Amino acid sequence: MSMPFYVSPEQLMKDRADFARKGIARGRSVVAVQYADGILFASENPSQALHKVSEIYDRIAFAAVGRYNEFENLRIAGVRLADMRGYSYDRRDVTGRGLANAYAQTLGTIFSSGGEKPYEVELFVGEVGETAADDQLFRLTYDGQVADEHGFAVMGGQVEVVAGALASADVAGAPLDQALAAAVRALGHTEGGDRVIPTADLEVAVLDRTRPRPRKFVRLSPARLDTLLGERGSAQSAPAEGSVEESVEPGRASTAPAVDDPADPTDQVSGGVPPLEDPTTGEPPIAPPP
């Protein structure tokens, strides 16, 4: 009979957080901006079918980064929750706060339960009100934390780099074309230089309070984006997402890489990454007894 090694709760949570964070950082960023008429969501997403930004209800939208199957699951649950609440009470009784709360509880429970792997997702839940002061933007992390964001927010990918580019642009409360231009510029900004993202690779949607219909969510088509963005210089697509997996020849299964890739939490090689230090003392971990 073998005895399991003792793992401190701090170490367990840190391991799970590192695992989730690694997965989220692999993708590309999603940007949310509170512009003059509502909330704008923008992301670089070449897929026309697999959305990162979607409608939940009349005034509520959802954006996500991380694993598609996991956030798609959460999106559908959100649509069901909202439709059920709107059907049994009234359309006005469906709120972004209620939805964000349900997501937070769900993510938090999964994160701290030992049996399941934590979700590798981060979410935005945005809700437009009658005026800009009533707009709400929540950001939910993999462990169920909720943050109330103001002005703009970035999640996934190179968060600091993109957020830095947006912060210098002063986008909060700007008209749609300015907010969009700044958001798209920020998405194309990297430490190595700036890139013009082609409009076909952009996924942009807004919650626009000036729409006359009760459903305020609208996707901006590439044609509309071209008009709003104007002339930007020659566009350039990004290299494929998750470069290790997708550099494989099309039609062939991926093979296990021979070297450790810090961007891939599922690889079996653990050469290059040092084991995690003790979270309380900062000391390197002690090797398990042979």
Place this chain on the structure above:
Amino acid sequence: MTDPRLPAAFLRPGTSSFADFLADQAPDLLPGRRALPTGDHSDLVPHGTTIVAATFAGGVVLAGDRRATMGHMIAQRDVEKVFPVDEFTAVGMAGTAGFIFELTRLFQTELEHYEKIEGTTLSVEGKANRLSTLVRGNLAMAMQGLAVVPMMAGYDLREGRGRVFSYDVVGGRSEERGFHAVGSGAIFARGSLKKLFREDYAEADCVMSVVQALYDAADEDSATGGPDVARRIYPIVHVITAEGGRRLDEAEVAAVVDRMLAARMSAPGGPVAELPEVSA
């Protein structure tokens, strides 16, 4: 609701139908799932009456009168029985008023739910079939006098024309050519439209013929309400074209009704159909 977490069923992949999800999770919210004592209960609740639909060159018109009756009484004189369900579809329903509202809300949510989950809208036939299923769910109630008989009008973007679907109480649907009416005054409205309907009418002419048909129905059927000029209660008229659906506002319908009434002052029977020439 003490646990704020999303229930496991919400996170389970599966149906994109809201009605199926409700049947699984909260069957008491579905209209057809209630136990009822035996007998005919049709006189105990308000009933909505006549709905008329007609297609025209660029779309389709759906209209309904404003009366709800309970036995011999008028239960409500400004009831609404025609509703938009999405941008290109509208329904009008005759029958038990309470179930009309409930079924309409369910159908609206059903289509919106599908659109949000699948990221695309249902085909016109798909919508018509979904409504069939929802009506069928109400069958037990219908057998006890609490029936709902809907009619769906929609603009088919793929085929570029307006379409009308009618239903019976068991959910059987059939596509109607040109025009149709349901409800207690339907026989008279249909007879009227038979003489007034033209395939090549423009929107305004089609609206006029539909308003005429509702007037003819109200003329013969006590449960159908005519335009109430004193209270300014006019039929609800919903027009759907390639640009989407819109409900005509009160002033627009009032103008049509006023023109119709002015003509009926001299000819109470309404427009006269032309006979083919009879040889002497």
